[in-house]
Amino acid sequence: MSEKRLWDTFSCFTSVYSPSLGERQSSSLLLNKLKELGTECFEDGAGSELGGNCGNLYAFLPGKLNKPPLLFSAHMDTVEPAKGKRGILHEDGLITSGGDTILGADDAAGISVILEALTRLDEEGKPRRDIELLFPVAEEIYGLGSRIADYSRIISKEAYVLDLSGAIGEAANAAPTIMSFVQVIRGKSSHAGFAPNEGAHAIRACAKAIAQMPAGQLKPGLTCNIGVVSGGTASNIIPDLCEAKGEIRSLKHEDALALAEKIEALFAEEAIAAGCTAEFFKTCPIKAYETRMESPVALRFERACKAVGAPCHIHSTMGGSDNNNFALHGIEGLVIACSMHEVHSAREYSRLNELELCVRLVMALMSEE
Numbered sequence: 068m069s070e071k072r073l074w075d076t077f078s079c080f081t082s083v084y085s086p087s088l089g090e091r092q093s094s095s096l097l098l099n100k101l102k103e104l105g106t107e108c109f110e111d112g113a114g115s116e117l118g119g120n121c122g123n124l125y126a127f128l129p130g131k132l133n134k135p136p137l138l139f140s141a142h143m144d145t146v147e148p149a150k151g152k153r154g155i156l157h158e159d160g161l162i163t164s165g166g167d168t169i170l171g172a173d174d175a176a177g178i179s180v181i182l183e184a185l186t187r188l189d190e191e192g193k194p195r196r197d198i199e200l201l202f203p204v205a206e207e208i209y210g211l212g213s214r215i216a217d218y219s220r221i222i223s224k225e226a227y228v229l230d231l232s233g234a235i236g237e238a239a240n241a242a243p244t245i246m247s248f249v250q251v252i253r254g255k256s257s258h259a260g261f262a263p264n265e266g267a268h269a270i271r272a273c274a275k276a277i278a279q280m281p282a283g284q285l286k287p288g289l290t291c292n293i294g295v296v297s298g299g300t301a302s303n304i305i306p307d308l309c310e311a312k313g314e315i316r317s318l319k320h321e322d323a324l325a326l327a328e329k330i331e332a333l334f335a336e337e338a339i340a341a342g343c344t345a346e347f348f349k350t351c352p353i354k355a356y357e358t359r360m361e362s363p364v365a366l367r368f369e370r371a372c373k374a375v376g377a378p379c380h381i382h383s384t385m386g387g388s389d390n391n392n393f394a395l396h397g398i399e400g401l402v403i404a405c406s407m408h409e410v411h412s413a414r415e416y417s418r419l420n421e422l423e424l425c426v427r428l429v430m431a432l433m434s435e436e
Protein backbone atom coordinates (compact mmCIF):
# COMPACT_ATOMS: atom_id res chain seq x y z
CA MET A 68 0.00 0.00 0.00
CA SER A 69 2.62 2.53 1.07
CA GLU A 70 4.97 1.22 -1.61
CA LYS A 71 2.24 1.87 -4.18
CA ARG A 72 1.88 5.40 -2.84
CA LEU A 73 5.65 5.86 -3.12
CA TRP A 74 5.52 4.81 -6.77
CA ASP A 75 2.48 7.07 -7.41
CA THR A 76 4.34 10.07 -5.99
CA PHE A 77 7.49 9.26 -7.94
CA SER A 78 5.43 8.77 -11.09
CA CYS A 79 3.66 12.13 -10.56
CA PHE A 80 6.91 14.05 -10.21
CA THR A 81 8.60 12.33 -13.16
CA SER A 82 5.55 13.07 -15.34
CA VAL A 83 5.71 16.86 -15.03
CA TYR A 84 7.95 19.06 -17.13
CA SER A 85 10.17 20.93 -14.72
CA PRO A 86 13.31 22.23 -16.44
CA SER A 87 15.67 24.64 -14.69
CA LEU A 88 13.91 28.04 -14.32
CA GLY A 89 10.59 26.42 -15.36
CA GLU A 90 9.78 24.44 -12.19
CA ARG A 91 6.22 25.73 -11.66
CA GLN A 92 4.47 22.38 -12.35
CA SER A 93 6.68 20.50 -9.93
CA SER A 94 6.26 23.24 -7.35
CA SER A 95 2.43 23.14 -7.63
CA LEU A 96 2.48 19.38 -7.10
CA LEU A 97 4.70 19.83 -4.05
CA LEU A 98 2.43 22.50 -2.60
CA ASN A 99 -0.50 20.06 -2.79
CA LYS A 100 1.45 17.20 -1.28
CA LEU A 101 2.70 19.37 1.56
CA LYS A 102 -0.82 20.62 2.20
CA GLU A 103 -1.86 16.98 2.64
CA LEU A 104 0.89 16.74 5.24
CA GLY A 105 -0.70 19.72 6.96
CA THR A 106 2.00 22.25 6.26
CA GLU A 107 2.12 25.65 4.65
CA CYS A 108 4.91 26.52 2.26
CA PHE A 109 6.85 29.67 1.67
CA GLU A 110 8.08 30.48 -1.82
CA ASP A 111 10.99 32.89 -2.00
CA GLY A 112 11.81 35.39 -4.74
CA ALA A 113 14.40 33.25 -6.58
CA GLY A 114 12.02 32.87 -9.53
CA SER A 115 11.83 36.54 -10.42
CA GLU A 116 15.44 37.13 -9.45
CA LEU A 117 16.70 34.41 -11.81
CA GLY A 118 14.19 34.97 -14.59
CA GLY A 119 12.41 31.68 -13.87
CA ASN A 120 8.73 30.97 -13.25
CA CYS A 121 9.08 29.69 -9.69
CA GLY A 122 11.03 30.27 -6.49
CA ASN A 123 12.56 27.91 -3.95
CA LEU A 124 10.00 26.24 -1.68
CA TYR A 125 10.52 26.16 2.08
CA ALA A 126 8.44 24.39 4.73
CA PHE A 127 8.73 23.88 8.48
CA LEU A 128 7.13 20.79 10.06
CA PRO A 129 7.12 20.88 13.85
CA GLY A 130 7.83 17.55 15.53
CA LYS A 131 7.44 16.02 18.97
CA LEU A 132 11.05 14.99 19.63
CA ASN A 133 12.79 17.66 21.61
CA LYS A 134 15.87 17.85 19.38
CA PRO A 135 17.34 20.47 17.05
CA PRO A 136 15.72 20.55 13.62
CA LEU A 137 17.15 18.89 10.53
CA LEU A 138 16.99 20.23 7.00
CA PHE A 139 16.08 17.87 4.16
CA SER A 140 16.44 19.03 0.60
CA ALA A 141 15.87 17.89 -3.00
CA HIS A 142 15.86 20.10 -6.08
CA MET A 143 12.79 20.63 -8.29
CA ASP A 144 14.46 21.13 -11.67
CA THR A 145 15.78 18.60 -14.17
CA VAL A 146 18.12 18.73 -17.15
CA GLU A 147 16.85 18.26 -20.72
CA PRO A 148 15.62 16.41 -22.73
CA ALA A 149 12.66 16.23 -20.40
CA LYS A 150 9.58 17.19 -22.41
CA GLY A 151 7.01 14.38 -22.28
CA LYS A 152 9.07 12.38 -19.82
CA ARG A 153 7.43 9.74 -17.67
CA GLY A 154 8.52 6.86 -15.48
CA ILE A 155 7.87 3.29 -16.57
CA LEU A 156 7.74 0.71 -13.79
CA HIS A 157 8.90 -2.69 -15.01
CA GLU A 158 7.88 -6.00 -13.41
CA ASP A 159 11.17 -6.39 -11.57
CA GLY A 160 10.90 -2.94 -9.95
CA LEU A 161 13.23 -1.22 -12.39
CA ILE A 162 12.05 2.28 -13.34
CA THR A 163 13.16 3.75 -16.67
CA SER A 164 12.14 6.59 -18.95
CA GLY A 165 10.51 5.98 -22.32
CA GLY A 166 14.02 5.98 -23.81
CA ASP A 167 13.87 9.35 -25.57
CA THR A 168 14.07 11.60 -22.49
CA ILE A 169 15.73 11.59 -19.12
CA LEU A 170 13.72 9.93 -16.33
CA GLY A 171 14.08 12.78 -13.86
CA ALA A 172 14.79 10.54 -10.85
CA ASP A 173 17.34 13.34 -10.38
CA ASP A 174 15.68 14.66 -8.30
CA ALA A 175 12.12 13.26 -8.22
CA ALA A 176 13.61 10.36 -6.25
CA GLY A 177 14.71 12.74 -3.50
CA ILE A 178 11.39 14.59 -3.43
CA SER A 179 9.29 11.38 -3.33
CA VAL A 180 11.42 9.80 -0.61
CA ILE A 181 11.17 12.86 1.66
CA LEU A 182 7.38 13.09 1.21
CA GLU A 183 6.83 9.37 1.78
CA ALA A 184 9.06 9.29 4.87
CA LEU A 185 7.10 12.15 6.47
CA THR A 186 3.74 10.59 5.55
CA ARG A 187 4.69 7.23 6.96
CA LEU A 188 6.03 8.64 10.22
CA ASP A 189 2.70 10.45 10.64
CA GLU A 190 0.70 7.30 9.87
CA GLU A 191 2.73 5.21 12.26
CA GLY A 192 2.47 7.90 14.93
CA LYS A 193 6.23 7.78 15.29
CA PRO A 194 7.64 10.94 16.89
CA ARG A 195 10.22 12.87 14.92
CA ARG A 196 12.12 16.07 15.43
CA ASP A 197 11.31 19.41 13.80
CA ILE A 198 11.95 19.10 10.09
CA GLU A 199 12.73 21.88 7.65
CA LEU A 200 12.35 21.27 3.93
CA LEU A 201 13.95 23.22 1.12
CA PHE A 202 13.15 22.39 -2.49
CA PRO A 203 15.44 24.59 -4.61
CA VAL A 204 15.04 25.63 -8.22
CA ALA A 205 17.84 25.73 -10.80
CA GLU A 206 20.18 23.28 -9.05
CA GLU A 207 21.28 22.06 -12.46
CA ILE A 208 22.64 25.54 -13.27
CA TYR A 209 25.45 25.42 -10.72
CA GLY A 210 23.02 25.59 -7.80
CA LEU A 211 21.70 29.04 -8.72
CA GLY A 212 18.47 28.60 -6.72
CA SER A 213 19.97 27.56 -3.40
CA ARG A 214 22.66 30.20 -3.80
CA ILE A 215 20.06 32.92 -3.29
CA ALA A 216 17.59 31.07 -1.05
CA ASP A 217 16.20 32.90 1.97
CA TYR A 218 18.56 31.58 4.66
CA SER A 219 17.08 33.87 7.31
CA ARG A 220 14.27 31.30 7.63
CA ILE A 221 16.45 28.24 8.00
CA ILE A 222 17.34 27.36 11.58
CA SER A 223 18.82 23.88 11.01
CA LYS A 224 22.56 23.55 11.36
CA GLU A 225 22.58 20.11 9.72
CA ALA A 226 21.26 18.98 6.36
CA TYR A 227 20.67 15.90 4.26
CA VAL A 228 20.51 16.62 0.55
CA LEU A 229 18.96 13.75 -1.41
CA ASP A 230 20.78 14.11 -4.70
CA LEU A 231 23.46 11.49 -5.27
CA SER A 232 23.94 8.47 -7.53
CA GLY A 233 25.07 5.20 -6.00
CA ALA A 234 23.76 2.51 -3.67
CA ILE A 235 21.53 3.49 -0.76
CA GLY A 236 23.88 4.14 2.16
CA GLU A 237 26.33 6.11 0.05
CA ALA A 238 26.84 9.75 0.91
CA ALA A 239 29.17 12.57 -0.09
CA ASN A 240 30.80 14.65 2.64
CA ALA A 241 33.02 16.75 0.38
CA ALA A 242 32.55 18.38 -3.00
CA PRO A 243 34.77 20.61 -5.11
CA THR A 244 35.09 24.20 -6.07
CA ILE A 245 34.01 24.38 -9.71
CA MET A 246 35.63 27.17 -11.66
CA SER A 247 34.83 27.94 -15.31
CA PHE A 248 37.25 30.00 -17.33
CA VAL A 249 37.53 31.54 -20.77
CA GLN A 250 40.90 32.36 -22.26
CA VAL A 251 40.75 34.87 -25.11
CA ILE A 252 43.80 35.32 -27.34
CA ARG A 253 43.80 38.27 -29.74
CA GLY A 254 46.28 38.42 -32.61
CA LYS A 255 46.37 40.11 -35.99
CA SER A 256 44.87 38.82 -39.22
CA SER A 257 46.67 38.81 -42.56
CA HIS A 258 46.51 36.84 -45.78
CA ALA A 259 48.01 33.40 -45.29
CA GLY A 260 49.50 33.29 -48.82
CA PHE A 261 50.51 36.87 -49.59
CA ALA A 262 51.48 38.17 -46.13
CA PRO A 263 51.90 35.26 -43.73
CA ASN A 264 54.53 37.10 -41.67
CA GLU A 265 52.39 40.14 -41.08
CA GLY A 266 49.84 38.34 -38.92
CA ALA A 267 49.90 37.32 -35.26
CA HIS A 268 48.51 33.78 -35.10
CA ALA A 269 46.01 33.59 -32.23
CA ILE A 270 45.18 29.88 -32.73
CA ARG A 271 48.82 28.79 -32.69
CA ALA A 272 49.48 30.74 -29.51
CA CYS A 273 46.40 29.22 -27.90
CA ALA A 274 47.29 25.70 -29.07
CA LYS A 275 50.83 25.98 -27.70
CA ALA A 276 49.50 27.03 -24.31
CA ILE A 277 46.92 24.23 -24.27
CA ALA A 278 49.60 21.67 -25.15
CA GLN A 279 51.64 22.69 -22.08
CA MET A 280 48.70 23.09 -19.77
CA PRO A 281 48.10 20.52 -17.03
CA ALA A 282 44.97 18.55 -17.93
CA GLY A 283 42.93 15.61 -16.68
CA GLN A 284 43.28 14.44 -13.10
CA LEU A 285 46.28 16.28 -11.71
CA LYS A 286 46.01 14.58 -8.31
CA PRO A 287 43.12 13.08 -6.35
CA GLY A 288 40.56 15.84 -5.94
CA LEU A 289 41.96 18.16 -8.62
CA THR A 290 40.97 18.10 -12.30
CA CYS A 291 41.31 20.48 -15.19
CA ASN A 292 39.85 20.46 -18.70
CA ILE A 293 39.63 22.51 -21.87
CA GLY A 294 36.25 21.67 -23.40
CA VAL A 295 35.74 24.20 -26.21
CA VAL A 296 38.17 25.88 -28.59
CA SER A 297 37.00 28.28 -31.28
CA GLY A 298 38.59 30.81 -33.57
CA GLY A 299 39.53 31.72 -37.11
CA THR A 300 37.40 32.70 -40.07
CA ALA A 301 38.87 31.08 -43.21
CA SER A 302 41.68 28.72 -44.16
CA ASN A 303 43.56 31.44 -46.05
CA ILE A 304 43.56 33.93 -43.19
CA ILE A 305 45.92 34.09 -40.21
CA PRO A 306 43.39 34.03 -37.35
CA ASP A 307 43.24 37.08 -35.11
CA LEU A 308 41.09 35.49 -32.42
CA CYS A 309 41.02 32.24 -30.47
CA GLU A 310 38.93 31.37 -27.43
CA ALA A 311 39.42 28.39 -25.14
CA LYS A 312 36.82 27.47 -22.52
CA GLY A 313 37.61 25.18 -19.65
CA GLU A 314 36.99 24.29 -16.04
CA ILE A 315 38.87 23.43 -12.89
CA ARG A 316 37.47 21.27 -10.10
CA SER A 317 39.21 21.05 -6.77
CA LEU A 318 38.27 19.75 -3.34
CA LYS A 319 40.54 22.51 -2.03
CA HIS A 320 39.39 25.97 -3.07
CA GLU A 321 42.91 27.45 -2.85
CA ASP A 322 44.27 24.81 -5.23
CA ALA A 323 41.72 25.88 -7.85
CA LEU A 324 42.76 29.50 -7.49
CA ALA A 325 46.47 28.64 -7.73
CA LEU A 326 45.93 26.50 -10.82
CA ALA A 327 43.87 29.22 -12.51
CA GLU A 328 46.71 31.66 -11.92
CA LYS A 329 49.20 29.23 -13.44
CA ILE A 330 47.01 28.71 -16.53
CA GLU A 331 46.49 32.44 -16.96
CA ALA A 332 50.26 33.03 -16.85
CA LEU A 333 50.93 30.24 -19.34
CA PHE A 334 48.49 31.67 -21.91
CA ALA A 335 49.82 35.17 -21.39
CA GLU A 336 53.38 33.98 -22.02
CA GLU A 337 52.50 32.17 -25.25
CA ALA A 338 50.37 35.07 -26.42
CA ILE A 339 53.21 37.56 -25.96
CA ALA A 340 55.70 35.23 -27.69
CA ALA A 341 53.39 35.16 -30.73
CA GLY A 342 52.75 38.90 -30.76
CA CYS A 343 49.23 38.45 -29.40
CA THR A 344 47.47 39.56 -26.24
CA ALA A 345 45.63 37.38 -23.74
CA GLU A 346 42.63 37.98 -21.52
CA PHE A 347 41.53 35.51 -18.85
CA PHE A 348 38.01 35.46 -17.38
CA LYS A 349 36.98 33.14 -14.58
CA THR A 350 33.81 32.51 -12.57
CA CYS A 351 33.46 30.33 -9.54
CA PRO A 352 29.79 29.39 -9.14
CA ILE A 353 30.41 26.54 -6.70
CA LYS A 354 32.74 26.58 -3.69
CA ALA A 355 34.29 23.49 -2.08
CA TYR A 356 33.28 22.21 1.35
CA GLU A 357 34.10 19.29 3.57
CA THR A 358 31.86 17.88 6.28
CA ARG A 359 33.81 16.14 9.02
CA MET A 360 33.46 12.35 9.24
CA GLU A 361 33.05 12.71 13.02
CA SER A 362 30.38 15.42 12.71
CA PRO A 363 26.94 14.67 14.22
CA VAL A 364 25.34 14.74 10.75
CA ALA A 365 27.72 12.01 9.49
CA LEU A 366 27.54 9.89 12.66
CA ARG A 367 23.73 10.00 12.60
CA PHE A 368 23.79 8.87 8.99
CA GLU A 369 26.03 5.92 9.92
CA ARG A 370 23.65 4.89 12.70
CA ALA A 371 20.60 5.21 10.44
CA CYS A 372 22.25 3.05 7.77
CA LYS A 373 22.97 0.41 10.37
CA ALA A 374 19.38 0.56 11.62
CA VAL A 375 17.94 -0.20 8.18
CA GLY A 376 20.69 -2.58 7.04
CA ALA A 377 22.22 -0.37 4.31
CA PRO A 378 26.02 -0.49 3.99
CA CYS A 379 27.27 3.00 4.88
CA HIS A 380 29.90 4.51 2.61
CA ILE A 381 30.79 8.19 2.99
CA HIS A 382 33.20 9.65 0.46
CA SER A 383 33.99 12.78 -1.55
CA THR A 384 32.43 13.56 -4.93
CA MET A 385 33.67 15.68 -7.83
CA GLY A 386 30.17 17.05 -8.52
CA GLY A 387 28.54 20.10 -7.00
CA SER A 388 25.10 20.25 -5.37
CA ASP A 389 22.93 22.52 -3.24
CA ASN A 390 24.96 21.30 -0.28
CA ASN A 391 27.90 23.43 -1.48
CA ASN A 392 25.70 26.49 -0.96
CA PHE A 393 24.33 25.29 2.39
CA ALA A 394 27.92 24.99 3.65
CA LEU A 395 28.47 28.68 2.87
CA HIS A 396 25.72 29.42 5.41
CA GLY A 397 27.19 27.32 8.21
CA ILE A 398 25.01 24.28 7.60
CA GLU A 399 26.90 21.00 7.84
CA GLY A 400 25.44 18.49 5.42
CA LEU A 401 25.73 15.24 3.54
CA VAL A 402 24.51 14.54 0.02
CA ILE A 403 22.91 11.12 0.17
CA ALA A 404 22.14 8.54 -2.51
CA CYS A 405 18.43 8.12 -3.26
CA SER A 406 18.23 5.73 -6.25
CA MET A 407 19.17 7.74 -9.30
CA HIS A 408 21.53 6.10 -11.77
CA GLU A 409 23.08 7.17 -15.09
CA VAL A 410 21.61 10.62 -14.51
CA HIS A 411 21.57 13.30 -17.22
CA SER A 412 21.01 10.66 -19.91
CA ALA A 413 18.11 8.82 -21.52
CA ARG A 414 19.46 5.69 -19.79
CA GLU A 415 18.67 7.17 -16.37
CA TYR A 416 16.95 4.69 -14.07
CA SER A 417 15.76 4.11 -10.54
CA ARG A 418 14.62 1.07 -8.57
CA LEU A 419 11.51 0.79 -6.43
CA ASN A 420 13.22 -1.38 -3.78
CA GLU A 421 16.01 1.19 -3.43
CA LEU A 422 13.51 4.05 -3.11
CA GLU A 423 11.76 2.01 -0.42
CA LEU A 424 15.03 1.43 1.48
CA CYS A 425 15.84 5.13 1.21
CA VAL A 426 12.43 6.01 2.70
CA ARG A 427 13.24 3.85 5.72
CA LEU A 428 16.68 5.43 5.98
CA VAL A 429 15.22 8.95 5.95
CA MET A 430 12.57 7.92 8.50
CA ALA A 431 15.39 6.71 10.74
CA LEU A 432 17.23 10.04 10.35
CA MET A 433 14.11 12.02 11.17
CA SER A 434 12.95 9.96 14.12
CA GLU A 435 16.17 8.92 15.85
CA GLU A 436 15.78 9.45 19.59
Ligand SMILES: [Zn+2]
Binds near residue numbers: 142173174206230
Ligand atom coordinates in the same frame (compact mmCIF):
# COMPACT_ATOMS: atom_id res chain seq x y z
ZN1 LIG B 1 20.49 16.45 -8.97
